Amino acid sequence: MIDLLIKNGRIFDPGQGLDFTGDVAVHKGKILALGENLPYAGERTICAKGFFVVPGLIDVHTHVNWKGNYIGMPADLGCIPNGVTATIDAGSSGVSNYQALLQYLNTCEVKSKIMLHISAGGQIMSKQFPENINPRVWNIDLFERAFEQYGHKIAGIKLRISQNVVGPMKLYPLKEALKLAEHFHTKVFVHPTNPPVPMETAASLLRGQDVMCHMYHGEGHTILENGKISSGIWEARKRGVIFDVSPGKGNFSIRLAQEAIRQGFLPDTISTDLNIENWNDPWDFSLLMTMSKLMALGMTFQDVILSTTVNAARLYGDEEMGTLKPGTGADITILDLASQSIAFEDKYKNKILGKQALRPMATIINGKLLYCSSDTLAER
Template sequence: MAQADLIINNGRIIDPANNIDFTGSVAVSNGTIQAVGTDLNIQAARVFDATGCLITPGLIDCHVHCYEHATPLGINPDESCLSRGVTTVVDAGSSGESTFPGLKKFIAEKSHTRVLCFLHIVQHGLASSGCSSGAPGGEIDSLNQVNVEACVKCIEANRDMIVGVKVRLSETIANDGKNEEEAYRRSLEASKRAGVPLMVHHTLSTVPTQSDGKSSTLCCPKDMRTGDIYTHTFHAYKSTILDEKTNTIFPDVLDASKRGVLFDVGHGQGSFSWKVVEICAKANFWPDIIGTDMHTGNNDGPVYDLPLVMSKFLHTGMPLVDIIKATTYTPARAIKWSNSIGSLTVGKTADITVLKIDEVDIDLEDSQSQLRKISKLIKPVAVWKAARRFEITNPKHFPNLYARANNAPEWHKIVIRDEISPNELIPSCDLVEIPPV
């Protein structure tokens, strides 16, 4: 009988890269996937029983901010991601050309989580930037540091870690919008020259979502190309993907999706609206990539962790296999890493996540504290990164009353929303303790 170091038995294996969806076992040897099947004749030193669970490739969070201590938004990737089942994170522009060496030396090289990144088009990245809707001012207040040459050079020298370019388009971080279009133009140029995708944050922006068909100004997503990533897709502020007069998805957004522009969730502190997702769900418009935009302003609510954001899409009707695909195979392909991660292909690095779907009855908040009652919760049970097992932790509770109280005032700024203000609902909401796995 063949031998293995580890065998994970009797789980529902979902591996969209290989079109696998059956109940079976995954065997691991020498740090790599040895075999996947329904009836493996393999003896292993360690056995993990995954009865009643899902076995998936190690989850990939394509949008986090993990430049801890060097940027206000930076979380610790091992504490907030790996311990929740995420084996690879992609930092979304916390660093630019001049601050990238620190992200590599102090975060990527010191974390158990695999840390890749989109390089900010601005040389100093998000060194002093918080969220665009907070205090005024931001990284594009001047165009002096929006440097195509520097960005391309840095990518070319660090292709083992940099997978794309990032730009944030918001009026308040770009000298009252005056620099937005030019920064966008330079980002498109830099990513084209470096041959990598561009991830665009597009909220409360002067750059139009829908073109008028006449003017020559750049639009977003119209001027994005196949393989580029539009993030914060389901926010409800100005620059939403919905026409607020008709509550339908703008034609330019549907066209972009057809052209192969990828839509990322980027939940964040402000960019996930139950209402917007529900309207999109009715139109069968789902995210290609489920990234959290995890940072210090949301890791204790309303984001909590990637499995929780996945649960929100399960609640709104996205098929489970598509949810797994949007957190494994699609992000791996988007960043051109699908040869190494995002699948359970035999011979590849053994990044594996075991998840469980619990029956629950809890209120869950969106970014503006609007609530929905969810009945199914995706929870991490076990995780292996390069065949090494790491401990799982859980959020303290959902929903977080304090985060909700903080975010509820944002309700008045959103243009697509529920009838009832969440301020009226906050006192009636109970804290739910999440039992450990």
Template structure:
């Protein structure tokens, strides 16, 4: 028999080009069948999801999860169960010196799957920035050997290339990151921001399959010029460089994104979720997907950009409901109607719907609710973000009603001496 049958939802699975009202059956942690009106008598548990959206578990390709050991890290468990994310890719929180700790203390206890892009800097993101200032920490051979010991946990390399991270070293950290990625035969993700180095210096060094993250940022000069893709950006697109949104706290400008979309750029949708962006304006992956709907994408395109496509880019078995695949499943309530959304500069657009996760399954197991701790003291929140966080914590405190009337309780055992 099947362990679980989800009945009556709209199933969107870009990997199998599926989009329709179908049932999903699960057995022994894998997808057993997807089809119309599957027999309920063949399932031990039947859940009616009529009117809901069923997708593969979401794959967030740019996150920071090394909580308790890095500046930017967040605990993934309080996020996975309520967002539909079943696969996280940590983007550079740990380098050679910390990658084993990230695997042991974050990935292995996590409810959802966790992989890592290893930072070319051995120190990773223990501080806000500056990890490439000392080139002695960017030892390619040491990093390669550290990655080789991690099996399939490390799926690529990460380098933040902006004025603050590289300091006086210019493009040398990028060159070392490229050498490391080529040694490992895995993709390189490159963060861009305030230069120097400028985007037109960075992009020519990236090869097919490498990833440009923060692709729609408004602060990195040289991505778009005069309302069009720059020559460097156009050449990177044509060469097969992957564009990744990496929303974060400062890397989504609707105007830049719309220029890129008009030029045929199809970005991966990721959050750059970290200890500040989790408080907004990114919040979580369903929120970021809603912003892509606001600039004209349809729902199947958005789902593909957060399931199948990121899984393919980093080469992992995820992002599909194909029979035999891991039963990683997300269920969403779809609220139709005008939904206002904002970019990081206060630009606004209106989405046609909002996605609200109602259930997340990992290997067929429903993820249990979990509650996030408050932000670390070094994370700067705006007054509105701090008020929202205070309100969240207070609501959690008051969420369970008090039961203080005698009639609220059954007496499980008679009092001593009472008649039986």
């Protein structure tokens, strides 16, 4: 008798090149086996007929500092009912308060890491109170302590280079943050909406595996120059710079994204920028709805699954995630690719009509069934 048996689902794992109808056996928190008509009985059996069974989805850009700052979203509530098994908090805290966030996240079922904000207090109230990112006030000793004790939980360093944040310093904080990241052998996550310089100028400073967030933002300088993806942006991708969607409510342009995708500039990772202000909001409903929106804009089902599993796991820094390989941790998402007319809109009133929507059917983390739709009970 095994713990959990998922029956007759369409097993789709782009990392392993798998796409077939069969079963998944889960026992003691691990994936035991994949195959057709597996000879196991499960203490719990899920009928996944007609649904996709994919590696657990990873949302690499959220704000889940619940009760810790203005926009903090409850991590489990925002993730688990939407098929998300792991997330990275996007700089909600800095060296003065990150331990409280880590303590809270340790109480959650969803797996998590954090971006450590370059500002000591993190992003508290981004619109009303831009963070102080002046390198002159950085406490390097506190960074040393954070990475020494909690480096395994820190995905990288976060900073915003929007004009209202950097002011006359322009790219000076970014240059200094890159030096700091080099010292700690970690990534830099950059929020570039309305940057003080062309996007390709900012991207030219980034190293391979650094992350450009909000890649399809439409404020000020963007990744498009004269209607085309700028050569410097293509060069950054060739160097290994990671481009992430993280749309939020205000960092996404449907028209720009559609044109960029048409030109072949797809995201490496898809995330939400989920926070308490945009949870269940039409602009940024959930990770699955963001994936559905990008499918409406020209990405394929395989594209969006690859971006939220294999690529996201690589960014997260855990080789056992983003796969259904036997022996790895049983983080699994079951979803429905439903035929559904759905209108997506951005803050500029641009609209795109999608014909398909991804819907969550079940979420499994470390072999534990934490969410299950009643649709899995229906006879099909």
